[in-house]
Amino acid sequence: MRRRPLPAAWRGRLPGLALWLILCVPLVATFDAPHALQRWATLAGFPLLGLAVLVRRRWPLAAVAIPVAPSLVVSEQLATGAYSLALALLGYLAGVRMTRAQPALWCFAGVAAAGVPLCALVSRTLWPWFTLLVALLLNVVLPWLLGRYRRQYAELVRTGWRLADRMEREQRAVADRTRLRERARIAGDMHDSLGHDLALIALRAGALEVDPALDADRRAAAGALREAAGTATERLQEIIGVLRTDDEGAPPAPSTGSVSALVRRARESGMTVTVERVGDDDAPEPPAMTGHALHRVVQEALTNAAKHAPGAAVGIRTVRSTERATVTVTVTNGPRPVTRGPRPDGSARDPVSGGSGLVGLDERVRLAGGTLRSGPTPEGGFAVTARLPLTGGPAPQAPATPEPTAAARELAQAQRRVRRRLWQTVALPSAALVALFVLMGVFALVSPGWTVLDRAAFRSLRIGMPRAQVESVAPFFALDTPPDGTPKPPRGWSCTYYGVDAGTTSAYELCFTGGRLVRADIVHRRDTP
Incomplete structure (x- = not known):
């Protein structure tokens, strides 16, 4: 017969049921407590x-606080085998x-503050x-700190995988941007040459x-050719403006040809170009x-x-300086003439400039290690001046240390959190233990004076006095243990010990049964063989 699988709701409750059974094992092992109150506190633990266990996910801190109360009932020292696990x-689960x-x-x-009056009143x-x-x-x-560390470490692992996935997507995006940038560079070269x-x-x-x-027909054809060339230039400018990326100023691929060839072609086109060379011939x-x-x-x-x-x-003025190892070229054009030949269509439209050439x-x-200045001249024209090195020049300045990316900052922050949590997991308990031992040492030095019973008060005690009357003349704090070698009191007796002096080598022993004083004696430390 085929076994039917458990419903999903029951499968979700199985981990909690297993955890509850594990936590109940110490209760069963310590159920035979000597006092009735302790047995009831152990029984209430189930x-x-x-x-x-039911509230451990929604209210993890409440899940920790629930076993604290019965554990303090069993022992005010919180060190109980029934609830330690x-x-x-x-x-640990609360820390996670x-x-x-x-x-x-x-x-x-x-809990630590509540333990002060509890221990003082009970013990x-x-x-x-x-x-x-x-x-x-x-x-x-x-255990709570260990759970916190595990949580931070798990977050670091998740952050690492998330960043790895993000970096993979960014690498694909970078490859796509690189291809687009290369196309824009090609388009920029096309614009520079064709324009x-x-x-x-x-x-x-x-x-x-x-x-x-x-004749008139040929001049009209020349005008139409000029108009077509101007329109083609504008359309080329628009297309290049669309292809050029925002962070791409100019293509890094070098242009070919010489300055003399440019000047010759410009003069053949009808431009008036003068060239002046100044400086050392060598x-x-x-x-x-x-x-x-x-x-x-x-x-x-x-072109402009x-x-x-x-x-x-x-x-065009070129100045070479051997002393400074620089060459400076300045290209200046005069203002645009006021009278120009009419366009065939009678329009006076100016050329469109994208502003990306400069x-x-x-x-x-x-990139060549030089500087560029451009702007209008006082005469109404325009000047472009470039100063470039003759010996290679300094390399372009780059940032000394690149700014970390958002992914790197997020990963570094997660790593710092994990390191800080690990340091807290080790350092905080160690520091607390050191501080606790120092406090215990100080308390051991000053507490004996708080437990000394006045000799006159001891002599005033009488057998059969009510316990409340005896405690009214005794110190509030008593010795935690009697002197070494003190015999155990008879069954059913409850004995309290007070110091005779600050040295605590001797102690007053006050024993009660039925709420009345049955013994008032002095006990001394006995060296056991």
Whole structure:
């Protein structure tokens, strides 16, 4: 016969049932307590531990507090075999499930503070309170700290896997951005070369449009060619503006050709270009990056002059300095002439500028180790000046230490939390134990004076006096143990010991039965063989 599987609800309750059975094993083993109150406190542990197991997930701190009360009833020192396992396991589970530590610390401090009057009233001495603190620290706080550390470590593992998944996605995104950036660089190169050529074509067509040697039809065709070249330049600018990324100023691929070829082509297109060279003739040839940057500066400046100031004269001035190991090129164009040949359609539309040419040019000059300045001249024209090194120049400045990414910061923060939790797990109990031992040493020095019974008060005691009357003349605190070698009192007697002097080598023994004093004697320490 095929066995039917347990319902999901029952399978969810099995771990709690198993935990409750484990916690009840010490109760069964210690059920034969000598006192009736202790037996009732042990018997009440079965339903109380069941309640603690039920609320351990929703209220983990309450699950720890539930077995504390019967444990204090069994022993005010909290060191009981019946509930030690329950306190340790529930404390560990509370550390795993609690997100905040402050409520648990307040709860532990409350138990420690409640132990002071409890030990004073029940045992008439504070020495059991120190045992309570040790038991609380080792049996509850330390498992709770271990649970907190396990929680932080699990969070670190989850954070690591989450960051690994995020980094994998970011790597794919970086690859996609790299491909797009490379396309934008290709588009930028296309814009630099084709834009320059189209500007020269438009300039030549404009010269033919106003040539009186041509008939009207040919001048109209030249005007249409100039208009088509201008429109193509604008569309190229729009397309490149869409393809160019925000963080991409100019393509790093160097341009080819020489400055002389650029000047020659510009003059053949009808531009008035003058070239002036100043400086040492024996200056070294510029490095490759500097040569490419010079070519790009002149190319971009001539293109802008042809687009924005057609017909204006352009001057190129190159200054080489061997002493400073620099070359400075300045391209200046005059203001745009007021009178220009009419367009065939009668429009006076100005060329569209995307504004990215000078940005890319500045990036190209910076990568070559130089500086770029551009702006209008007092005469109404425009000037572009680039200063570049002749000896390679300094490398472009890069950040000394790159800023950490958000993923790296999150992982570092999780690692710091785990290290801090590990340090707390080891250091806090150790520091608490050291402080406790110091406090016990101080208490051992000062407490003997609190337990000394006045000799005159002892002599006033009479056999048969009520216990309340005897305790009214005795000190509040009594000795926690009688002197060594003191015989055990008879069965059914309850004896209390007070110091004769601060040395506690001798003690007053006051024994009661039936609520009355039955013995008042002095006992001395006896060395056992």
